[in-house]
Amino acid sequence: MRVLLASPESEVWTSRKHIPLGLGYLASVLRENGHQVGIYDAAIEDETVETIIRRGSYELIGITAVTPLIVDAWNMARKAKALGLTTVLGGPHLTLMPEESLSAEHPEVDYVIQGEAEESIIEFVNALEGRYPMELVHGLHWRNGDEITVNAPARLVPNLDDIPYPAHDLFKITRYTNLQPLTDGLDTKARAYTIMTSRGCPYKCTYCSKPITGSTWRPRSVDNVIGEWRWLVQDLKATEIGMTDDIWNLKLDRAKELCRRIIAEGLNTVPWVTVHGMKVNHTDAELFQLMKQAGCKRVGFGVESGDPTILRNVIKKSQSLDQVRNAFKWAREAGLQTMGFFIFGMPQETEETMEKTIQFALELDPDLANFMLATPYPGTEMYDVINKYGNIFANEWEDYAIQSDKARFTMPDYDPELVVKKWKEAYRRFYLYRPKRVWQKVSKKSFWTDLPSTVSNAVRFFIPDKNPTLAKKSA
Ligand code: B12
Ligand code: SF4
Numbered sequence: 001m002r003v004l005l006a007s008p009e010s011e012v013w014t015s016r017k018h019i020p021l022g023l024g025y026l027a028s029v030l031r032e033n034g035h036q037v038g039i040y041d042a043a044i045e046d047e048t049v050e051t052i053i054r055r056g057s058y059e060l061i062g063i064t065a066v067t068p069l070i071v072d073a074w075n076m077a078r079k080a081k082a083l084g085l086t087t088v089l090g091g092p093h094l095t096l097m098p099e100e101s102l103s104a105e106h107p108e109v110d111y112v113i114q115g116e117a118e119e120s121i122i123e124f125v126n127a128l129e130g131r132y133p134m135e136l137v138h139g140l141h142w143r144n145g146d147e148i149t150v151n152a153p154a155r156l157v158p159n160l161d162d163i164p165y166p167a168h169d170l171f172k173i174t175r176y177t178n179l180q181p182l183t184d185g186l187d188t189k190a191r192a193y194t195i196m197t198s199r200g201c202p203y204k205c206t207y208c209s210k211p212i213t214g215s216t217w218r219p220r221s222v223d224n225v226i227g228e229w230r231w232l233v234q235d236l237k238a239t240e241i242g243m244t245d246d247i248w249n250l251k252l253d254r255a256k257e258l259c260r261r262i263i264a265e266g267l268n269t270v271p272w273v274t275v276h277g278m279k280v281n282h283t284d285a286e287l288f289q290l291m292k293q294a295g296c297k298r299v300g301f302g303v304e305s306g307d308p309t310i311l312r313n314v315i316k317k318s319q320s321l322d323q324v325r326n327a328f329k330w331a332r333e334a335g336l337q338t339m340g341f342f343i344f345g346m347p348q349e350t351e352e353t354m355e356k357t358i359q360f361a362l363e364l365d366p367d368l369a370n371f372m373l374a375t376p377y378p379g380t381e382m383y384d385v386i387n388k389y390g391n392i393f394a395n396e397w398e399d400y401a402i403q404s405d406k407a408r409f410t411m412p413d414y415d416p417e418l419v420v421k422k423w424k425e426a427y428r429r430f431y432l433y434r435p436k437r438v439w440q441k442v443s444k445k446s447f448w449t450d451l452p453s454t455v456s457n458a459v460r461f462f463i464p465d466k467n468p469t470l471a472k473k474s475a
Helices: 022-033 047-057 067-082 090-094 119-128 222-235 251-263 285-293 308-314 321-333 353-364 381-390 414-434 433-444 445-451 451-462
Strands: 001-009 036-041 061-066 087-090 111-113 140-144 147-150 192-195 239-244 272-274 298-306 337-344 368-372
Touching: 001 022, 001 047, 001 067, 022 036, 022 061, 022 111, 022 119, 036 047, 047 067, 047 285, 061 067, 061 119, 061 381, 067 087, 067 090, 087 090, 087 119, 111 119, 192 222, 222 239, 222 251, 251 285, 285 298, 285 321, 298 321, 321 353, 337 353, 337 414, 368 414
Parallel strands: 001 036, 001 061, 061 087, 087 111, 192 239, 239 272, 272 298, 298 337, 337 368
Antiparallel strands: 111 140, 140 147
């Protein structure tokens, strides 16, 4: 079958572009099973999806969607349907809310597949070709007259080494740049690939949505990861690699072993960064030294809050401020650049707790600080708490983009306008009010090459906002 796997364009935030790795995995298994596959990522294409569909004579389109992109996914399905394709949607949002996309309002969606889909996509395509019963396709939700039929769930693949490497060769890789957010991309012309060395995370941070990979941790073997790394470096000529696990360093020994193998195999010539998944309480000084020797340039840490009570009781991050301090110290001593992610406006936050977060960011002084407004994704503990005690007033899925500069909910003793004020203040105090920091930035070449996105970020954060700071209220 001729299958187009597609990712809709994010109008909410486009400052960095990553390969949609999930589609790469699905393309790989489909190809292995004899199907012809194309990948269309609207974020980097200069032709419309209709043009690509016509040129490729595709029969099926599979569209991926995270929550803020579901509306774009429906729009894309509508275009494909109008050209006669069968449409199937999958990915994080569809795993959380499969039935929404099969409601009467969405005749453009024929099928939804929930969960990890390397196995079920093959069953599904075989079923479409009449070689497998539709009722037995795992994770499938589909229309049966007015009813929605829900098949048995898909399993999480127990041994990730059994899955082939993603079809990295199908991506238009020179169009993907800027693995890290904001203005400090390592090289905007890079051939930037991502790699996932494990799936899942056993922690239970209350804001974290893990619909696909869940709470189990499934590591790939070091051999298997090194094989993919070698392919990326030697054959596909990667010039930058981003690690995107949920938590790659859960087992410290394995993380060190991975670094040692990258060094031993001479793969440390290509710089890499941890985009996600570096948890501070699973590190030590030796790990960072090994990462540096293995070619790592920059590490990102989820710091989240500078208030110990919010961190422990509200976010349930299972890490202490001292563990954060140590990780930053060890990373710096090893010669790595650092990046910190901070959240503003968790339930129970006050001016005082958010002030502590700003103070902590200033104390840690990472090379890059990324401040985000708390976002209540369905399926998270945070979402349930707010629904029970407060009110989520953002009812457009687009407002769930974490960079959206609008507060999305309220709670008793909680002031959403204050949250937005402190969040913007954090950017100003971190980036603008410190002469040393401003000089460091403007003296770097990347400041000037990244000027367009720098200016648009500056407008968002540093120029007083005349627009309302709250997401649209429910109709
Ligand atoms: C790496 C990553 C990123 C990267 C790269 C994104 C990209 N282009 O792929 C960056 C940093 C850019 C990013 C950005 C965002 N991300 Co992100 N990201 C991740 C992370 C850590 C890994 C994603 C990944 O590669 N998974 C590996 C592959 C194998 O899994 P997968 O993509 O889910 O695909 C599998 C299934 O979902 C399914 N599937 C997927 N698509 C389809 C399509 C069809 C047709 C079918 C049948 C099946 C199917 O099959 C695949 C194979 O098993 C996840 C956490 C996680 N573990 O899921 C968060 C995660 C997906 N991101 C999330 C969010 C919210 C975002 C943003 C919206 C944040 C924002 N800006 O507001 C943006 C959206 C950008 C975009 N266009 O997608 C949330 C989604 C929550 C939700 N409810 O939707 C997650 C779950 C993080 C979290 N814990 O909260 N992200
Ligand atoms: S440690 Fe990271 S991936 Fe794990 S639950 Fe917390 S935020 Fe999610």
